[in-house]
Amino acid sequence: MMVSTILSFLQFSTLLYLLAVTFASTEEATDLLKWKATFQNQSNSLLASWTLSTDACRDWYGVTCFNGRVNMLNMTNAGVIGTLYDFPFSSLPFLDYLDLSMNHLSGTIPPEIGKLTNLVYLDLSINQITGTIPPQIGSLKKLEILHIFVNQLNGSIPGEVGHLRSLTELDLSYNVLNGSIPVSLGNLHNLSYLHLHDNQLSGSTPAEIGKLVNLIELDLSSNQLTGHIPPELGNLINANLFNAFSNELSGSIPIEIGKMESLEELSLHDNNLSGPIPKIIGDLTELKLLHLYSNQLSGPIPSELGNLKNLSDLELSNNSLTGQIPPSFGNLRNLQILFLCHNKLSGSIPKELGYLDNLVVLEMDENQFSGHLPEHLCQGGKLEIFTVNSNNLSGPIPRSLSKCSSFKRVRFDNNSFTGNLSEAFGIYPDLELIYLSKNDFHGELSSNWWKCKNLTDLLIDGNRIGGCIPPEIGNLKGLQRLDLSSNHLVGMIPGEFGKLTSLEYLFLQNNHISGNIPGELGALTKLDSLDLSNNRLNGSIPTFIEDYRHVFLLNLSNNKFGQKIPKEIGSITQLNVLDLSHNLLVGEIPPQLANLNSLVSFNLSHNRLSGRIPEELESLTGLQDSLEGNTGLCGNVTGFQPCERPFSMVKKHSMAKGHKLILITVLPILGALVLLCALAGALLMRDQRRRVRDVERRDSIKKDDGLLSISTLHGSSLYWDILKATEEFDATFCIGKGGFGSVYKVNLPSLGNVAVKRLHSSFEIKHRKSFMNEVRALTGIKHRNIVRLYGFCSNAQHSFLVYEYMERGSLSSILSNEVESKKLDWFKRVNIIKGVGYALSYMHHDCSPPIVHRDISSSNVLLDPEFEPRVSDFGIAKILKPNSSNCTALAGTYGYVAPELAYTMKVTEMCDVYSFGVLALEVIKGKHLGEYLTQLAKSSTRDVQLSNLLDERLPHPEDEVKELLVFIIKLARSCLLENPKSRPTMHFISHMLSMDPPNYQIP
Secondary structure, three states, X not given: OHHHHHHHHHHHHHHHHHHHHHHHHHHHHHHHHHHHOOOOOOOOHHXXXXXXXXOHHHXXXXXXXXXXXXXXXXXXXXXXXXXXXXXOOOOOOOOOEEEOOOOEEEOOOOHHHHHOOOOOEEEOOOOOOOOOOOHHHHHOOOOOEEEOOOOOOOOOOOHHHHHOOOOOEEEOOOOOOOOOOOHHHHHOOOOOEEEOOOOOOEEOOOHHHHHOOOOOEEEOOOOEEOOOOOHHHHHOOOOOEEEOOOOOOEEOOOHHHHHOOOOOEEEOOOOEEEEOOOHHHHHOOOOOEEEOOOOEEEEEOOHHHHHOOOOXXXXXXXXXXXXXXXXXXXXXXXOOEEEOOOOEEEEOOOHHHHHOOOOOEEEOOOXXXXXXXXXXXXXXXXXXXXEOOOOEEEEOOOHHHHOOOOOOEEEOOOOEEEEEHHHHOOOOOOOOEEEOOOOEEEEOOOHHHHHOOOOOEEEOOOOEEEEEOOHHHHHOOOOOEEEOOOOEEEOEOOHHHHHOOOOXXXXXXXXXXXEOOOHHHHHOOOOOEEEOOOOEEEEEOOHHHHHOOOOOEEEOOOOEEXXXXXXXXXXXXXOOEEEOOOOOOEEOOOHHHHHOOOOOEEEOOOOEEEEEOOHHHOOOOOHHHHHOOOOEEEOOOOOXXXXXXXXXXXXXXXXXXXXXXXXXXXXXXXXXXHHHHHHHHHHHHHHHHHHHHHHHHHHHHHHOOOOEEEEOOOHHHHHHHHHHHOOOOOHHHEEEEOOOEEEEEEEEOOOEEEEEEEEOOOOOOOOHHHHXXXXXXXXXXXXXXXXXXXXXXXXXXXXXXXXXXXXOOEHHHHHOOHHHHOOOOHHHHHHHHHHHHHHHHHHHHOOOOOOXXXXXXXXXXXXXXXXXXXXXXXXXXXXXXXXXXXXXXXXOOOOOOOHHHHOOOOOOHHHHHHHHHHHHHHHHHOOOOOOHHHHHHHOOHHHOOHHHHOOOOOOOOOHHHHHHHHHHHHHHHHHOOOOHHHOOOHHHHHHHHHOOOOOOOOO
């Protein structure tokens, strides 16, 4: 009887429990649906299963239950657009896992988050969450993982985070957090990963971090930290990564760092560290990467660094290091990258560097090295980048280097190297850049270079090279920069130059070149600098020069050019420097030269010009010097005779003579009086306007903190011209808005139409030195597929970037327009994909250091009037993100972001490669492929139907184009591979795209 009673009681209790569970799970489901109802995208396909008619625990996307209660919610990358304000914190007491990363969540983190006391895992990363971290987060005592990186959090890190004693991972990177690092973090003894990088944290590094003996990774980089590196960090004997680069740290590197025996990466670059490199760093035998560049380190390089036999990347550039390179460096057999440039190192380069079989990059430029280059520096056959420019090296080039077939970029300029040029250098099949300027090479131009199909830069100026320019130079179809100036070259300019259609600057000055300018040079329409001065050229200046629309410098002085100045020069509206002096030019000065509003330097002196000086030129500064030596000129210019004006209506009878006498006497007097009155009035008005303008500018200058400008033009004038042209950024000039600010179309007298990106008022320059270096690097970039950045101006009132203006706008706007998209036929679309590929390859592989775009998307590809693509905002995300609370994402636009960013947050060239693959497919399809991208990357080739990837708005492509599109799709799919190391480089991609005829087989 008792047994049956007990059984009945148990059955009844079980029934009550099941009823309670059912009730609880229904309440949880209802509250989750209330939260879903606040989403801005109710049509989200991933959350279609979230309905009352389905079982939340079994059928809902991302929901997992235990005993009928929701304990896991995983909605990573679910495309949610909403906030956390209506999240059912109180209704989910059993929740232990919450992942809402990679969505579009905005707003703040509600303090109610502290009610989720059973949470073990919390990930809110890669959203647009703003506001501060609520101190209630300290109530989550069971929390082991806390990720809130890549958001827009501000304010300080609450000290309550130090209550989370179970925490093993804390990642708050890529926000705009400020204030100091809480001392309470020293209580998190279980912490393995602490990532606080890319914020605005200030103050000193707490010594208490040294208590976190279980730390594996400590990353404090890209903040505003000051003071010394605390020696207590030497207690982190388990750490394999310590990054504190791009801060304002000072003092010496503590010797206690030598105790961090597990370190594999130590990066302290871009600080103000001083003193010597501690010898004890040589005890960190696990080190693979050591970056100490861009500091104020002094003294010799310790020979003990030769003990770091696992080291693959050693960068000590931009310091004040002295002495010689230690011979012990020959022990670093795994070294691939060695940067020693921009120091005060001296002595000879040790032969032991020849033992480094794996060396790929060796940069030693701008030091005081002397003697000869040692043999065998390329013994391993892997050396691609080798720079020793701006030293005191001498002697011939070693034979082993002349046979280094792996060379891609070589700089020997500004030394005293000798030898016969045609014998000193071999065949380098992958050579892209070679600088030999300002040495003592003799002989003739090497025939080996004409076989370097990838060559973009060939600079051999300032040597003793003789002979003629060989016509085989026309084989270098990718050549962009050619400088053969200041040599002993003779003969004529070969017509084969016309094949160099990618050429951007051509310098042949200071030689003995004769003959005419060949007509084939008219094909060089991408030129921005042309200098043929100080030669023996003759004939006329060709009229095809008007096709040089992008030329900034044109110097034909000190030749024997005759005939008239072609009026077509007036069409080159971007011209900054025009020098035609010391020639035999005749005739009048074309009035069209007055169209050259961008002129900074203008010289027509010492010719045989005659006639009236155009009135339009009379206001030019220094005009007298610019025209001296032309005795036949006249006009209202100091130093020149006024031009005679004949009388009209001369009458022969005596009455007319009397009238003439009166007119001669009276009219000049009246005219003089009228002119005096007009001149006085004009001067008064000018002075009044000047006083008003000066007062306005003085008032404005008093309000700002001083003007900072980085520009290829005169920064101060540029700043005021833009303010005037936009009526101080009136809304009528605004043509768009983005994450960093608003864009204005501005017409400037000096540049024509430009695009001005005015940054949000919250923008501030955090690391001024590195910021200015970044902008200077970007303003120096000239590539036909990259939008040119003219400069940056900033004061307390306004901060803006000035860009080249692209009339057709963005690729995304054209693809989304039914009418405009049809203008992009298949050939234009292929050309757009190629152009973007060339731009990315240039920035990744031709710039030193490489520049990663970080935000490749159709919105950042602009089109010129001929539908030629120009990639915009190159590198801007990098220089603006750390200082701007208005950025919506760290690196990339949703839908283009490489998947590895979700867990590594390390932006590399491979992230751009992934984005390029997405973009290429979008161009072919006419729209973003969305979720189909994941399936496309994983499916086999035979499972992919070409028809599913083509833009249906265009006619079906013909067989030849179809084959090319299939090839590009294969190439794009290889960019989408999940493992970044499996993706091709942009150099490989651009090479495959540029082959003529195309090779449709991808190795």
